[in-house]
Amino acid sequence: xxxxxxxxxxxxxxxxxxxxxxxxxxxxxxxxxxxxxxxxxxxxxxxxxxxxxxxxxxxxxxxxxxxxxxxxxxxxxxxxxxxxxxxxxxxxxxxxxxxxxxxxxxxxxxxxxxx
Amino acid sequence: xxxxxxxxxxxxxxxxxxxxxxxxxxxxxxxxxxxxxxxxxxxxxxxxxxxxxxxxxxxxxxxxxxxxxxxxxxxxxxxxxxxxxxxxxxxxxxxxxxxxxxxxxxxxxxxxxx
Numbered sequence: 001x002x003x004x005x006x007x008x009x010x011x012x013x014x015x016x017x018x019x020x021x022x023x024x025x026x027x028x029x030x031x032x033x034x035x036x037x038x039x040x041x042x043x044x045x046x047x048x049x050x051x052x053x054x055x056x057x058x059x060x061x062x063x064x065x066x067x068x069x070x071x072x073x074x075x076x077x078x079x080x081x082x083x084x085x086x087x088x089x090x091x092x093x094x095x096x097x098x099x100x101x102x103x104x105x106x107x108x109x110x111x112x113x114x115x
Numbered sequence: 116x117x118x119x120x121x122x123x124x125x126x127x128x129x130x131x132x133x134x135x136x137x138x139x140x141x142x143x144x145x146x147x148x149x150x151x152x153x154x155x156x157x158x159x160x161x162x163x164x165x166x167x168x169x170x171x172x173x174x175x176x177x178x179x180x181x182x183x184x185x186x187x188x189x190x191x192x193x194x195x196x197x198x199x200x201x202x203x204x205x206x207x208x209x210x211x212x213x214x215x216x217x218x219x220x221x222x223x224x225x226x227x228x229x
Contacts, residue, residue: 100146106158
């Protein structure tokens with residue numbers, strides 16, 4: 001089944017403890033992206049990747065890191081999480097973002113709480 | 116700066132009604148516009164994608180239109196059912212400063228009651 005898989009679904013951690021949220025897609029998609037969703041602010045893009053070893057900042061990249069060593073994986077790293085990073089995170093992928101014809105596929109989300 | 120607005124923020128209708136959700140954007144230089152559905156606690160599911168050269172797309176009871184010149188898109192849902200209850204989001208894809216961007220609207224929360 002074609003899908004975007006995020007892990008974990010729920011994560012509670014403490015301030016400053018490094019964590020990684022994994023994202024994997026099995027559709028051979030070139031484009032992958034991370035979003036956070038907050039009440040009243042909607043979905044905001046954190047980082048995206050056009051292809052392997054190519055990553056760029058989105059609208060809210062501060063406090064996050066990403067890597068794209070393989071086409072299928074795009075982990076989101078929080079080196080020193082803070083309470084303002086408590087949010088619902090989504091990973092998404094698309095065959096290509098620049099031709100305008102490929103829909104975006106989303107994972108089921110990771111609810112992160114930082115205390 | 117591209118901004119995406121969805122109206123109304125929430126909508127409650129009886130089953131069987133035809134309804135229209137609105138999405139507007141400020142910069143017409145877009146690659147495409149997508150409509151998504153989000154169920155509580157779940158990810159987004161792509162419903163329809165309209166490329167910049169297209170005027171509309173249809174899937175079952177859903178029809179989405181795009182008017183780039185006026186910066187508007189509508190999602191038409193025919194014969195609404197309780198299972199249509201969800202939040203509907205639109206998103207526009209465009210280039211800004213040499214970077215690919217995707218901006219979402221805040222969504223319309225739809226409740227269809229029996």
